[in-house]
Every structure is written in structure tokens, then in C-alpha cells.
Amino acid sequence: MKDALIEFLSEKGVLITPEALDYVEKDVGDINKLRSALSSMEEFPHILGIERIRPILEGEIAEAPLPKPSGEDNFIKVPEIPVKADVARPDINIIRDVTGKSRSTAKVESFLSTFKDRYSRLYRVLRAKPHLKYVRRIGEAVKKRGEEISVIGMVRDVKETGKGFIVSLEDPSGSVEVFFSKETLREKPLLDEVVGVFGRIPLSDRGKKPRMFGKRIVWPDIQPHKMSLSKEKVSVAFISDLHVGSETFLKDAWDSFIRWLRSPEARDISYIIMAGDVVDGIGIYPDQEEELEISDIYEQYTMLAKMVEEIPDRISVIMIPGNHDFVRPAEPQPAFDDDIKKLFSGEVLFAGSPSLIEIHGVKILAYHGTSINDFINVLPGVSYEDPSLALIRMLKSRILAPIYGGKTPLAPEKEDYMVIDEVPDIFVTGHVHSFVKSNYRGVKIINASTWQSQTKYQKMNNFKPDPGVVAIAELDTGRIYEKRFHT
Numbered sequence: 292m293k294d295a296l297i298e299f300l301s302e303k304g305v306l307i308t309p310e311a312l313d314y315v316e317k318d319v320g321d322i323n324k325l326r327s328a329l330s331s332m333e334e335f336p337h338i339l340g341i342e343r344i345r346p347i348l349e350g351e352i353a354e355a356p357l358p359k360p361s362g363e364d365n366f367i368k369v370p371e372i373p374v375k376a377d378v379a380r381p382d383i384n385i386i387r388d389v390t391g392k393s394r395s396t397a398k399v400e401s402f403l404s405t406f407k408d409r410y411s412r413l414y415r416v417l418r419a420k421p422h423l424k425y426v427r428r429i430g431e432a433v434k435k436r437g438e439e440i441s442v443i444g445m446v447r448d449v450k451e452t453g454k455g456f457i458v459s460l461e462d463p464s465g466s467v468e469v470f471f472s473k474e475t476l477r478e479k480p481l482l483d484e485v486v487g488v489f490g491r492i493p494l495s496d497r498g499k500k501p502r503m504f505g506k507r508i509v510w511p512d513i514q515p516h517k518m519s520l521s522k523e524k525v526s527v528a529f530i531s532d533l534h535v536g537s538e539t540f541l542k543d544a545w546d547s548f549i550r551w552l553r554s555p556e557a558r559d560i561s562y563i564i565m566a567g568d569v570v571d572g573i574g575i576y577p578d579q580e581e582e583l584e585i586s587d588i589y590e591q592y593t594m595l596a597k598m599v600e601e602i603p604d605r606i607s608v609i610m611i612p613g614n615h616d617f618v619r620p621a622e623p624q625p626a627f628d629d630d631i632k633k634l635f636s637g638e639v640l641f642a643g644s645p646s647l648i649e650i651h652g653v654k655i656l657a658y659h660g661t662s663i664n665d666f667i668n669v670l671p672g673v674s675y676e677d678p679s680l681a682l683i684r685m686l687k688s689r690i691l692a693p694i695y696g697g698k699t700p701l702a703p704e705k706e707d708y709m710v711i712d713e714v715p716d717i718f719v720t721g722h723v724h725s726f727v728k729s730n731y732r733g734v735k736i737i738n739a740s741t742w743q744s745q746t747k748y749q750k751m752n753n754f755k756p757d758p759g760v761v762a763i764a765e766l767d768t769g770r771i772y773e774k775r776f777h778t
């Protein structure tokens with residue numbers, strides 16, 4: 292019966308939660324009742340949760356409305372503008388996400404396995420590059436005295452000398468120090484990136500460590516990319532860093548966003564992606580409680596759930612966590628646990644950070660962006676105001692958080708989920724509370740804005756956030772535009 296039900300729902304483009312599926316199977320035992328209840332609806336729900344399915348099957352009402360939040364006086368009351376009848380059916384597919392697959396242990400071997408996986412994934416990418424055709428394992432290459440040779444290795448160290456740079460590279464077979472003059476190495480590799488090097492092993496080598504003279508360095512990078520477009524006229528709105536529960540949460544800006552979502556102008560918006568830090572959390576930084584309006588983590592998510600209920604029903608919300616959220620801080624972060632999920636009713640799909648999500652055939656890489664802090668420290672031109680060069684570097688090195696041991700906590704997983712295997716059409720981050728939209732080799736880049744005004748910490752650091760900006764991607768045209776809701 293389960294299979295028949297899933298097949299019936301997927302034909303209708305409806306996703307069902309496991310609890311709702313259990314309920315239909317065990318308590319109702321008859322899918323025909325659900326079939327006829329759904330058939331009588333004008334518009335199908337995008338996601339069927341237990342809260343929606345129960346009233347539908349109990350026959351109380353033909354289409355169960357979302358439960359109204361308590362304390363609803365806090366919320367705006369704007370009539371929802373009826374959307375056109377041909378609104379696109381939801382079409383979401385999570386391609387890659389650690390959720391439910393985490394095999395993390397605190398053992399050293401687990402980190403080795405993460406790095407080995409990173410190396411072998413990026414080795415495959417680099418192997419195809421023109422300058423790295425005749426690549427050899429490092430252990431073998433260092434014996435080829437006087438020859439021109441290519442190697443692929445993980446960056447273990449970068450030292451600046453008077454004449455240039457010494458880059459230490461390692462692969463499973465050995466290690467080598469590669470000397471680059473300042474002219475040949477205009478861009479320095481970062482620690483734990485995987486790069487290819489073309490160069491020459493000197494005939495005589497008096498040093499203790501194997502050495503090579505580098506002529507060229509190659510990053511995994513992405514090829515020029517042509518964005519896939521959806522057949523349906525459908526748009527996605529990108530937001531991030533709501534920080535619900537903070538006293539600096541911008542309720543007025545949020546209300547005006549909701550008002551806009553209910554207007555005819557927003558009729559093509561069928562998805563909202565929230566790129567993490569959806570609540571402010573507790574105990575994230577010293578004395579945070581002094582800046583909290585809601586100091587209980589569950590109450591913060593309950594407030595967020597009420598806000599999500601104000602979003603029109605035609606819109607599916609996809610939520611990933613960030614470093615302020617109630618989930619392990621080490622990346623890759625899985626989706627929220629059930630005790631958080633159950634606070635939400637209806638149309639929310641929870642995924643991990645990072646997640647590769649396909650919506651109507653368009654691939655969206657969503658990552659909270661915690662590693663941007665590390666890029667700010669090591670990469671010239673990256674700042675809280677403009678993190679775009681960090682996002683470009685992530686695509687260039689094909690790793691979302693290359694540096695181990697910096698500010699980004701990384702979990703040792705069997706696979707390295709931070710590697711960008713598949714090139715996305717849209718790449719979105721948040722975290723730094725600024726708004727950026729850009730393009731790298733055809734990949735649309737967005738740093739989604741925040742719904743929090745300047746915090747004490749930001750004021751101390753003289754950083755002015757750019758809150759209340761929503762990036763909207765038209766999946767059928769590839770156009771990305773912004774709407775501002777904070778005045």
C-alpha cells in the first residue's frame with residue numbers, strides 16, 4: 292500500500308513526510324480515502340505533513356488550513372491574493388546532503404578518510420586538465436631527475452622566501468616541496484586545497500626533502516558553465532540569517548516581505564530557500580543572552596514556525612542550518628532533528644548545509660557559508676561586505692571549506708561532503724549579513740542577506756550589515772534580481 296500511495300502522490304507532485312505516511316498506512320489503512328480527498332482539492336499541498344493529512348482524512352474540511360499561530364496579534368493580517376491556477380507543481384530533489392548519512396567519529400582515521408576522499412575526488416577532476424595529462428604519483432615523480440613532470444597533491448604548507456614561495460604538496464605516495472618564483476605564482480594556493488603542479492625535478496638535489504621547480508599551478512576549477520533552465524515559469528527567493536529570537540530581528544522588514552509574497556507581483560515565487568542561522572540560538576557567543584528577545588531555543592523555532600505559516604501555501608520553504616542553529620556546528624551540518632522539525636507544520640523541507648538541491652531541473656548549491664571567515668583571513672579582497680571572491684575561490688578549488696584547523700569546525704566524515712562534485716547553476720551562501728549577487732564562469736552566485744540589524748559585535752567591528760534584501764532567481768530565464776524590504 293505504501294508504494295501505491297507514494298506513486299499516487301508523486302504523480303500529483305506531492306511530497307509526504309514519513310510520519311504522515313505511517314499515519315495513512317497504520318491508522319487509516321485505506322488510500323482511496325486520501326485519493327478522493329486530494330482529488331477534490333483545487334490545488335494540492337506541496338508537502339503533506341501529519342498536521343495537514345489528519346484533518347483531510349477525518350473529513351472535517353475539504354482542504355485543511357494551516358493551524359493559526361497562537362498570539363496571532365503579533366502577525367500581520369493581509370488577505371492572500373489568489374494565485375493563478377496554473378502554478379507550477381513542486382519539483383524538488385535533494386541530490387547531495389549529509390543528512391541521515393553521517394558516519395562521523397572523533398577518531399584520527401576518520402579525518403584521514405575525509406582527506407583521502409577529498410584527494411581522490413579532486414584528483415579525478417584535475418587529471419582531465421591539459422597540463423596534467425602525464426601526471427605521476429609524488430613518490431614516483433621525485434625519482435625522475437631532470438624530467439618535466441606533473442603531480443597532484445594536497446597543499447600542506449606555503450612558505451614565502453626572498454625569491455618566491457615553497458609549496459609543500461602531499462599525496463598518498465609521498466611529499467614534495469615545489470619552489471615557485473614570484474612571477475610564476477601570482478595566486479597562492481590555500482592550505483588543504485588539492486592542486487596540480489607542472490614542473491621539473493632538478494638533476495641534482497642536495498636537500499634532504501625532494502624538491503621540484505614549479506612552472507604552473509592548476510586548480511580543479513569549473514569549466515565555463517551554461518545554466519540549465521526550467522520549463523515552468525517558476526522563481527526561487529533566497530534569504531538567510533533570520534536570527535529569530537534576537538532583539539535585532541527586523542520584524543517590520545519581514546512583515547513587508549510577507550505582504551509582498553502575497554501580492555500578484557510575487558505570483559511566480561514557488562520556493563524560498565533559507566540559507567541557515569534561521570534563529571539566533573543560545574550560547575553562541577559570550578553574553579549573547581543580553582541581546583536575546585527569546586532566550587529558549589525551542590521558543591525561537593516556534594516563533595520561526597509561526598512566521599513560516601504566514602508564507603502563502605503555494606510556496607515550498609527549504610531550510611538549511613547555520614552556525615547559530617540547534618544542530619551540530621561541525622560541517623557538513625545535517626538537517627534539524629525531529630524535535631525541531633515537529634514545531635513546523637506543512638510546507639517545509641529540511642536539508643543539511645551544504646546541500647545540492649535540484650528544483651525544476653536547476654541545480655542549486657546551498658551552503659550557510661561559515662568558512663567565509665577563514666577566507667577573509669587568508670584571501671586578499673574578501674571581506675564581510677563583499678564575500679564574492681570567497682565564493683569564487685570555493686568554486687575554483689571545488690571545496691566549500693578547504694582549510695582544516697581554522698575558524699570552520701569540520702566533522703570527519705567518510706566522504707568529504709564539502710567537495711563540489713557537481714557544478715551548480717546557482718550557488719548560495721549567507722552568514723556574513725551582506726548581500727552580493729555575481730557570476731563566476733556562468734554559475735550564478737548569491738550571498739543572501741539577513742533579517743537582523745547591526746549587532747553590538749558588528750558595531751564594535753565597524754561592520755554595517757545589508758539586511759532585508761531578497762534575491763529572486765527566475766528559473767525559466769536565469770535572471771536574478773533583488774527586492775529590498777528594509778527601509
Ligand SMILES: [Fe+2]
Pocket residue numbers: 532567568613614615659661721722723
Ligand atoms: Fe552564520
